Amino acid sequence: MPPFDRNPWPLRLERRQKPSAAMRIWSSPLAALAMLATGLLVFAALGKDPLAAFRVFFIEPVSSLYGVGELLLKATPLMLCAQGLALCYRANVWNIGAEGQLTLGAITGGGVGLFYGAALGHWVQPVMLAAGVVGGMAWAAIPAFLRSRFRTSEIFVSLMLVYIAQLLLSYLVHGPWRDPAGQNFPQSQPLPDNALLAPLLDGTRVNVGFIIALLLSALCWWFGKTTAAGFRMRVGGLAPAAAAYAGISERGNVWLALMISGGSAGLAGICEVAGPIGMLQPVVSPGYGFAAIIVAFVGRLHPLGVVLASLLMSALYLGGESAQMELQLPASVSGLFQGTLLFYLLAAELFIGFRLRRVRRAPAAAPASA
């Protein structure tokens, strides 16, 4: 025990008797508010009128039907990746490579669309989506195998595989899959029309992927709450020794967690390629797979929270674009907001288990009269 009575700081962090239920709910909204306040300060420091900047950042992008469509469109890959990751993290399996699994899903699904689009006719879209899922799973199988066989860290393996996946995509669109009629641009042929996901509403770009993401969210909720496999994953995450005691297979949990998160990230990839992008190009995601990690935690690893958090994160992406165009702010402003959000979230999480207490200066510790 440290001699804490010599500490001159007037505030102490103190463990709560039990975790605060209120903070559990409010930590994410509080973090979002703190992020907003910081953002406004940054705008002010850059010489922009904070209120006008706020309007440009958060209101204007969603003030039209098209804008709302864009919000849902960008929320789709975030939601798909983050739902899988949330399940994964609750099982204490740390898949950091959703971006790579997303890229692989884009490659496999996109490949099906490019080369079998004509042959498959009406079936092309479901087959493409399935191929995307399989591609993401295959990429996630590598860290799963290495962890369950050799005890390697899935954090490093999955992260490093992100770069390999991106280089693989880059090789394909610069080399064998490059569009011969593409004036040497590193991109594939456009996907045939029957392979493109149609917009749900005229005047928007949001497609069936968003519906799939909502269905997946409901499925994840049901899976975690009622299935024995979901229960086993939760036990493995909360108390590994209890899982071993109950005979719950750690390998089974690792594989299942990585297959679910890899598959859903792969789905996100093909939804991007068959949706707004419409072809394969060197970069198919502005970091959705990494942003989804923040989304999963802002959503407190709960399916409903993840739905809300992916809408928030999507709004940050849109706001960042709008701020670039109208305020001439650099593109990194989105990254800044994401980073501050995560920072405040981690800070707010601390107060679920702890609280601040003000201490009065105790007189010198020698025997004192009572």
Add this chain to the structure above:
Amino acid sequence: MNRLSPSTPPRLALHGISKRYAGVVANDRIDLKVAAGEIHALLGENGAGKSTLMKIVYGVTHPDEGSIEWEGAPVAIRSPAQARRLGIGMVFQHFSVFETLTVAENIALALNERLPAATLAARIDEVSKRYGLPVDPQRLTHGMSVGERQRVEIVRCLLQSPRLLIMDEPTSVLTPQAVRTLFETLRRLAAEGVSILYISHKLDEIRELCDVATILRNGRVTGTAIPREQSNASLARMMVGTELKQCTLKPCPPGPIRLELANLSQATEDPFGTSLRQINLRVHGGQIVGIAGVSGNGQKELLAAISGERLCEQRAAVRLCDQDAARLNPAQRRSLGLRFVPEERLGRGAVPGMSLSDNCVLTGTTAGLVRHGLVRRQAARAFARATIAEFAVKCDGELAPADSLSGGNLQKFIVGREIRLVPTVMLVAQPTWGVDVGASLLIRQALIDLRDAGAAVLVISEDLDELFAICDCLAVLAGGRLSETVPTAGLALETVGLWMTGEFHAAAPGAGVAHAAV
């Protein structure tokens, strides 16, 4: 005993100490006087307020009312650091060590003064030799048994040359011989003028060691006594308020062999663990077999080998109900009828953040709590409710999280859950460690009922009184080897003590005098 003259003020005097927590009065106007050089017992069940009172004396919590005098002068003890400066040392029941640090580093962290590492190591050596408490200052603490960690705690306290030493249930993890050594240490300290506050519920020990006893019940002092002049029964009456029932073990013919270990050898995976060497053991249905021994002698490894948490390469080294179980995982062994209550309640026997109902699903998958891959929530809740009712678990309903229960209640819940899953073979580690007298009695009786119903029960415990009270047969685990299994009746305590040191072929002089169980 060299008493100082009556005119000297007591080392410690508490006047009207009260402490309330939300809804609970933990201490109610408690008076207590401890003289210099006195060994003073604080006797009471779990929840009687002993720990709260000691935390107040050690400065961890502060009283709502009342005053404290230290050597005649009023003091307010605001922190453990201040308590240590006054000369108060405390050996906790649940030791807090930093597992990644060595013994010496752990001790250095808790000292008020800073010492060079070499000086500290030398002083640790000196104190541990002088008081017969062998510890290696350079050893890492993470692989140490509870008993070894306790030694570190005691040495840490003694390094500060305390004038009042608080010991919280110190003997629960020691061999009879080690208890003797500890008592000698404590008597020597008392003779040097150190006062000792000795918290325990073991009546024999208190009668042997202590000069005065203060008895607490429900936060109040219900009496003071000279323990030497009391009987166990009269002390227990003051402590519990009613007459204590005894567990009774009616003779019962053994059934077929349910659990068999044949020449089980297994190297440990833990660098500070103990490898198992050629273990042979048979447990019959309708029989309780006890395994005595100080923890750290292979208990952890033996439990993992039987439960299946560690698989065994040797074919047929572990047999359950006439089937080779050596390479079956815990879930497969459960389906053969094995049930297991581990030593660690939170984090192994139960998942801390999950409800009691979900904690039934943890091991109750074969009992119909999971069907078609789906958790049957209502069935799990009903199962949890029935367990809570049958085993008198004090909790806030079946949806209360496991970590909201006290240690004793959680243990009742886990034992109850495993018993209600109808074991053929029941494996129990430290069934009543840190559990109060009433709950201990309930758990022991439940194990006996299980035996009478024909189950094979294997109990691994450090509490010899307990093993003598409930076991048909006993074996001793020492240094990873298991002694032969002998009937408890007619077995001398001293023989068991010798076996605990690894001398399996020795018999104590005067062996044959049966141990009178408490």
